[in-house]
Amino acid sequence: MAQLAPWRIKMVRCIISVLAMGVGGLLAWAGWFHQMEDHRKIAAWTKVPCTILRWDMEVSETVWGPNPVRYCQYRYEYRGKTYTGHNYDEATDWPVDLRDFEKEGAAARQGPAFCYVDPERPTEASFRGPRMWFPWSLAGGGLLLCAAGFIFFILTFIPRRPLPPEVADLRIRRRALCLIGLGLMTAAIIVAGKQDLWAAVEGQLMRSKLVPIPAKIEATGLSEARGTGKNRNITYNMMSVVYSYEHGGRTWHADRWHHHEVHRIGGSKEDAKETLSQYPRGKEVTAWVHPQRPWIGTLDKGLSWSLAWAVMPLTLFFGGLHAFRAGWKLKR
Structure with missing residues (x-):
């Protein structure tokens, strides 16, 4: 296995350290100076x-x-x-x-x-009170990341006893697997929040409890979002809808196409416009609502292909957990 020159390894470690300290410092600043002041005011x-x-x-x-x-x-x-x-x-x-x-x-x-x-x-x-956990967690997480970057930077320049090639190779593989595992598990948690995984799972568990209720389309919309990374040249057409329904003597509003879909991704812009044309403002539709929790409403209660995308974080998480365990089990 080819190894990088020592000076290249130090350069990579320094870059990682500086990035960690920069991002950590930015998060700590945002939590302490931008969010903490308002929450402290309400706490008083x-x-x-x-x-x-x-x-x-x-x-x-x-x-x-x-x-x-x-x-x-x-x-x-x-x-x-x-x-x-x-x-x-x-x-x-x-x-x-x-x-x-x-x-x-x-x-x-x-x-x-x-x-x-x-x-x-x-x-x-x-009406809403202070939520001190948010600024403290933001500032504390930023400080921890900043401290980890600083320690990693210092360790870069501490001389170490050279290891036999086979030991060094094993250590590199062990660290790589553990870091890949942690990275995948972190990505899974972030993606789960964005994909609203918990709402998707909850929706499937309560499918049998939902009842059909007449609803009225209040508004629809079409927006565009650019992809990132390898998909940066792709434009996603995001369809949104808000509808209202009566239950328990009052009016409720919902914006879910499916349990986890606030925005539904269409194909081309023409296809998205054609889909939204089926939901003109004022049209009567059927919403599936939980009678005991009427704030939970959806236009589609069945299985959806988008559900596979919503549960993708589980695959990332367990894949990351397997990689971390494989790396941890390697002998030191």
């Missing part, structure tokens, strides 16, 4: 009971696709006075998944519900 506010007055949304159709505008209105008492709040989340302006918003609203209506009030300005409130 007073938590008080509140009553939900309005929790719904209005959907409009724009050139960028469906635009569900979420409304959250609640009443609370503070120091003997009654106030009305409209702010949903003061700590972050990140978009909230439509299904999660409906689920949170259902729990808030049943109660008990709470909001967070600024003691100095009681008219300022936030």
Whole structure:
């Protein structure tokens, strides 16, 4: 097995170390200075009971696709006075998944519900409270990555006793397998979040509990996304839809084609437009809804080819686990 020259090995190790320290420092900065301040501000506010007055949304159709505008209105008492709040989340302006918003609203209506009030300005409130785990995990993970890169950089220049060729070769294979395994398992966790693996599995488990309910198309949209890596020259046509249905005396909204599909990938743009033409605004369709959890709705409850793509992270994870175990079992 051909080995790199010592100076090339040091150069590669230095590049990896610098990248780790750079990415780790950026994550730590984002968690500490960008996110921590807002969450700390809300953490200092007073938590008080509140009553939900309005929790719904209005959907409009724009050139960028469906635009569900979420409304959250609640009443609370503070120091003997009654106030009305409209702010949903003061700590972050990140978009909230439509299904999660409906689920949170259902729990808030049943109660008990709470909001967070600024003691100095009681008219300022936030329905969502601080989530300190997020900035701390972001900053802590960044610092750990930065520290690992620094230690790896220092170890690069510490002289080591030369090893026999067969031992050095075995060590290289062992480390390579372990690193490949860790990389695959990390990629599996990231892809699982993007592909909404948990929603796909949950949807298949509850297929028999879903009931058909009349629904109305509120808006559709078509957007483009460029591929990455070897697929950077490929354009993906992403179809989106938002529909509403009545259940339990109130209106619910959903945006899932399938349990895990918020966006459905079409073929060519013409094919995608033809598919969306079957769902004009106002058209009556059938949605499959869980009667006990009506925020769970989908247009298609059956098996889908896209499910194979959704469960791909499991293949990556177990493949990575096998590679890591194979490398760990190699003798030192």
